[in-house]
Amino acid sequence: MGRIILTGDRPTGKLHLGHYVGSLRNRVVLQNEGNYDRMFVFIADVQALTDNAANPEKVRQNIIEVALDYLSCGLDPSKVTIFIQSMIPELHEMTQFFSNLVTVARLQRNPTVKTEIRMRGFQDENGQEAAFGSGVPVGFFTYPISQAADICAFKATTVPVGEDQEPMLEQCREIVRSFNSTYGEVLVEPDILLPSNLACRRLPGTDGKAKMSKSLGNCIYLSDDPKEVERKVKSMFTDPGHLKVEDPGKIEGNTVFSYLDAFVEEGDFERFLPEYPNLDALKDHYRRGGLGDMKCKKFLLAVLQDRLEPIRERRHTFEQDIPGVYDILRKGSEAAREVAAKTLHEMKAAMRINYFEDEALIASQSKKYNG
Numbered sequence: 001m002g003r004i005i006l007t008g009d010r011p012t013g014k015l016h017l018g019h020y021v022g023s024l025r026n027r028v029v030l031q032n033e034g035n036y037d038r039m040f041v042f043i044a045d046v047q048a049l050t051d052n053a054a055n056p057e058k059v060r061q062n063i064i065e066v067a068l069d070y071l072s073c074g075l076d077p078s079k080v081t082i083f084i085q086s087m088i089p090e091l092h093e094m095t096q097f098f099s100n101l102v103t104v105a106r107l108q109r110n111p112t113v114k115t116e117i118r119m120r121g122f123q124d125e126n127g128q129e130a131a132f133g134s135g136v137p138v139g140f141f142t143y144p145i146s147q148a149a150d151i152c153a154f155k156a157t158t159v160p161v162g163e164d165q166e167p168m169l170e171q172c173r174e175i176v177r178s179f180n181s182t183y184g185e186v187l188v189e190p191d192i193l194l195p196s197n198l199a200c201r202r203l204p205g206t207d208g209k210a211k212m213s214k215s216l217g218n219c220i221y222l223s224d225d226p227k228e229v230e231r232k233v234k235s236m237f238t239d240p241g242h243l244k245v246e247d248p249g250k251i252e253g254n255t256v257f258s259y260l261d262a263f264v265e266e267g268d269f270e271r272f273l274p275e276y277p278n279l280d281a282l283k284d285h286y287r288r289g290g291l292g293d294m295k296c297k298k299f300l301l302a303v304l305q306d307r308l309e310p311i312r313e314r315r316h317t318f319e320q321d322i323p324g325v326y327d328i329l330r331k332g333s334e335a336a337r338e339v340a341a342k343t344l345h346e347m348k349a350a351m352r353i354n355y356f357e358d359e360a361l362i363a364s365q366s367k368k369y370n371g
């Protein structure tokens with residue numbers, strides 16, 4: 001059996017550096033290694049609507065943003081099928097069948113859903129809704145099932161995502177096992193693929209908060225211009241105890257060093273800060289004292305601009321041909337739909353929902369009534 005990669009993002013905003021080190025960068029590596037049979041990357045607009053029902057325009061606007069981010073990072077439509085979730089109606093049929101295999105209690109235990117319910121103000125920590133938010137939409141509550149359909153429709157073996165998605169993958173594997181043992185071996189259990197570098201799994205916001213998030217205003221976007229990136233890096237949170245250059249500094253919780261851990265590549269010191277052989281030497285000096293924040297920020301800025309420049313250039317090219325970008329998405333969606341339809345057909349045959357195709361069924365029913 002082949003190796004199939006699938007992953008996606010909700011189109012609720014532009015993609016930022018957290019997405020980049022957490023998944024995007026690795027997708028391009030996977031694409032170029034060619035070490036797989038097929039690769040799918042999709043824009044999860046149906047999932048985005050589960051908590052944006054009143055905001056379809058936001059989702060619609062961000063489809064092109066995410067597509068441009070994908071293409072500008074170097075995803076190549078000749079190697080990767082890029083598609084839009086809502087263009088694959090087969091996913092809904094699968095979701096419906098899967099939902100019969102999942103209990104309400106199991107969904108309620110999904111830790112990611114639990115946290116998100118509180119973050120979005122659907123409920124407070126005691127599960128109360130009336131006084132606090134507007135309650136949990138059923139579609140939101142069941143999105144892990146729909147996400148299992150996204151994965152299973154393509155028989156994905158490998159799902160490169162952030163660690164917050166681990167509970168989704170776990171739930172998907174359970175659904176696969178349940179489906180296969182109930183109806184027959186049709187579906188494939190996927191594995192999660194996390195970034196190997198720990199610093200990439202949870203890139204903090206520029207303010208030092210645990211995560212980049214649009215609502216906190218602490219993101220650096222892939223589409224930020226050089227001036228914007230400079231402004232954000234220069235105002236980054238460091239070690240609040242490191243007041244004077246001579247003071248010893250802390251690395252842990254220091255956003256500049258978290259970013260350096262995630263972004264520095266071989267050759268960066270030689271090119272941008274040749275007085276240090278490597279990141280360990282820079283950290284040692286910072287800990288000892290005598291190394292200013294601004295120097296570290298300038299180095300980080302040089303590294304980031306170097307990573308972002310080719311992304312900006314490609315983005316600029318694709319922005320000149322927006323109809324072409326929609327065309328890539330349309331073609332990708334058509335190709336993806338064929339695959340999903342094939343899987344759904346196999347699923348329905350296994351579930352014996354193939355009444356018109358099953359001559360033996362028609363014959364046996366006929367015999368039952370006519371002897």
Ligand code: TRP
Pocket residue numbers: 006007008009010044047147150151159161165
């Ligand atoms: N839930 C994912 C996120 O918020 C997006 C997503 C939807 C996804 N369906 C998926 C990711 C299937 C991987 C596979 O980022």
